[in-house]
Amino acid sequence: MITTYTLFGLTIYICVVLIIGIINFNDTIKKYIILTLSVIYNGFIGYIDTFVILSLYAYFTNRPKGSGYSVPESEAGFNFLLGLIILGIYLILLIPINYCMKKFGKVNLKIYSIINGIATMLGIMIFWIFIDKNRRLF
Numbered sequence: 001m002i003t004t005y006t007l008f009g010l011t012i013y014i015c016v017v018l019i020i021g022i023i024n025f026n027d028t029i030k031k032y033i034i035l036t037l038s039v040i041y042n043g044f045i046g047y048i049d050t051f052v053i054l055s056l057y058a059y060f061t062n063r064p065k066g067s068g069y070s071v072p073e074s075e076a077g078f079n080f081l082l083g084l085i086i087l088g089i090y091l092i093l094l095i096p097i098n099y100c101m102k103k104f105g106k107v108n109l110k111i112y113s114i115i116n117g118i119a120t121m122l123g124i125m126i127f128w129i130f131i132d133k134n135r136r137l138f
Contacts, residue, residue, distance in 0.1 A: 008044075013097055016041055027106060034105035035112070038098065039119040045094055046123020052090050059083030 016037050025033070058064050060083045062076045071079065102112050 010093070012041060012044060013093055016097060016101075031105050031107055034101050035107055035115065038101045038105070038112070038116055041097060041101075042116040042119040043123040043126075046120035047127050048090075049120070049124055050127050052086065055086055056083050059086065 019033075019037060059079045062071050062073070062079050063069065064071065064079050064082070098116065102109065105112070
C-alpha cells in the first residue's frame, strides 16, 4: 500500500510542479492558484502523515510485519535502511514543493504557514475519521 501512496504522491508532485511552471497570470491570481494547489497538496501529505509515521516506527523497531511477528536480528539493518528510504521519499515529497510554492506564489510566510498547517491537520483528521477504512493498511 505504501507503493500506491508513493506513486500517487509523486504524480501529484509532478503535476503541481508542471502547473506552477505553466501559470502566466498576474501576480494576485497566480498567488491564489498556488495557495490553493498548496492546500490540496498539504492536505494529501497530512493524510499520509500518520501512515508514514507508523511505517517508520515499524521499520526502525525491526517489526515491518506488525508487532506480533518477530524478524531475525540479521534483517535489522535492511529494515532500518528501508525506513530511511521511506523517510527520504517523504521528505522529498514534503519540503521542495512547499519551498517552490512559497517562492513562486509570493505569499507572506506567516499566512502560508498557517493555511498549510491547517490543511495538514485537516488531512490528519480525515485519516483518523476514516480509520476503519484505513485499518487494512496496517
